[in-house]
Amino acid sequence: MNKFATAALVVAVGAGGYWLAGGNSPEKITDPMLAYIPADTLAFSAQFSPFPIKDYLYSAASTQQYAPLDELNTIFDAASAQERFFLSFFKAYVERAQEPERLLADLGLGDTLKSYFYTLGALPVFKFDIQNPSAFWAYFDALEQDSGLKHKLKKVAGAEYRAYLLTDVDDAERLELVIAERNGWVTVTLNSSFNELALLEKALGLTPVDNPISETAMIQEMINEHGFTNDGLGFINHVELVKAITSSDANMLAKQLASLADAMGEDPFDELKSLQCQTELLSIANNWPKTVVGYNSLEISRERSAMDMSVVVESRNQVILAALQQMRGFIPSFSQQLEGKVFALGLGLDVDNLATSLSKVWQELQTPEYQCAPLQQMQAELSGQNPAMLGMMTGMVQGVKGVSLTVSDYQLSNDTGEPTLAGLDALFSLSAEKPAVLVNMAKGFVPQLANVDLVDGGEAVDITELLMLPPQVKLRASLAIKGQHLLLYTGKGEALANTLGQQPLSNNGLFSLGADYGKLLSPLVTVIEQSGEEMPQELEMLKDYNMTMQMSLDIGDKGIVLRSAMETKAAQ
Incomplete structure (x- = not known):
């Protein structure tokens, strides 16, 4: 059975779970890691100052309660080696959840943590700093022993990495979980039969990316616009997503999708690549450019942790x-x-403004009259759902x-x-x-x-x-x-x-x-x-x-x- 979707979800969720932000930071973001992240990344999250992970785990210990592992062990026995690998990781975490010192020591982590998540086109990349690489690799050796999933040691551009096969051996397409450590930083990413080696080299930080986000003012502008602290930021770029599905070369994701379409012999987004769809969809995306996540305040100590954050759909x-x-x-x-x-x-x-407000939104969604076929269909469906009728229903509760x-x-x-x-x-x-x-x-x-x-x-x-x-x-x-x-x-x-x-x-x-x-x-x-x-x-x-x-x-x-x-x- 192909486990591409499952594996990709596990990596993405794991990366998101580690995104946390730290205390006060300088006024301007100057982070060397940003030089390895492209400005056209579809998704991004980072903490720019060390997060006191040990103190946080102590203060949040009461929320780290888990049921006995009996049921999980039953599932474990019937699972594939790939599934057991991720279940083993979860089991190991549960066993150490109430012992922050042990958990961090076994993972090779220090008292503080910095981490980054971003995409190179469709490829997710997760990086975090560690203090003890030997302990980190020993942790994964134990996972291999428990699950039966063994890694292959590979090299690219002279750098070693571990590759765990996530698909079945006889699957036509190959997907690997890649884990590498270099200069005190761990990189977790994916590699597939569709990827070029050059992309893996960029993910591992061995070669530079074109147009890095460090050469733009994007991050600081988002922080300033929404009043976030400088310590952490995340976003999903709607404009880059629309560029990817309406063109063949506007960004890294567009090029990857074009190559995949050539290999498949068909392009599922072909209808959206007309001039009308490009223009109209980009116009919509520019009106709703990003979903941005940031911290309004953050206080972490061993006794108490308080986080205040906002998600803004711009x-x-x-x-x-x-x-x-x-x-x-x-x-x-x-x-x-x-x-x-x-x-x-x-x-x-x-209630008095409900019908009027929804009517204004309804009218705006139908202006202008789109020429792009999918947008025309959307407008046609909306035309029969005029919310003005709500006025009659809300009259009873004026x-x-x-x-x-x-x-x-x-x-x-x-x-x-x-x-x-x-x-x-x-x-x-x-x-x-x-x-x-x-x-x-x-x-x-x-x-x-x-x-x-x-x-x-x-x-x-x-x-x-x-x-x-x-x-x-x-x-x-x-x-x-x-x-x-x-x-x-x-x-x-x-x-x-x-x-x-x-x-x-x-x-x-x-x-x-x-x-x-x-x-x-x-x-x-x-x-x-x-x-x-x-x-x-x-x-x-x-x-x-x-x-x-x-x-x-x-x-x-x-x-x-x-x-x-x-x-x-x-x-x-």
């Missing part, structure tokens, strides 16, 4: 960006902060700006023999220009609300009976209107309700989500331990999980922004 199309920004609604300020909370969810959506759910705390009880909700401090909010109007409208659909009389700033109404909670759940729920917010709360959620009542509506975001995994899992772990029952294996792995996570989606002036922040703490 856009130069101000019409679409402006339309999407009109959809932004209201998200409470406390929904974007996890201190003193278990869980927080906020969805900001200006003025709505967003909803949120915040859980500050919860307790479970085992008094009935089963885990039961014994306490809940939570708040659900619906923010709108006239929440009282929405309540009165809802009375026509929910007769139980007929006797509920709510006024802004008035007394909260106890609606526990309307919720029809199970008798064992001893909670009291209240409904109130405070300012421009309809609020349903329990327990100490009233304090948040009072805070929200003072916040005026503003279009400040689209989506936010946060969770404190320790607080989220602790009551469940406690009630199971009190019951004397065996802890489920999945929960056993997570019970000491000491991590908080926050993410948000928004529309900025430079594109669509997905922001995430994660904090892990070492066990006390």
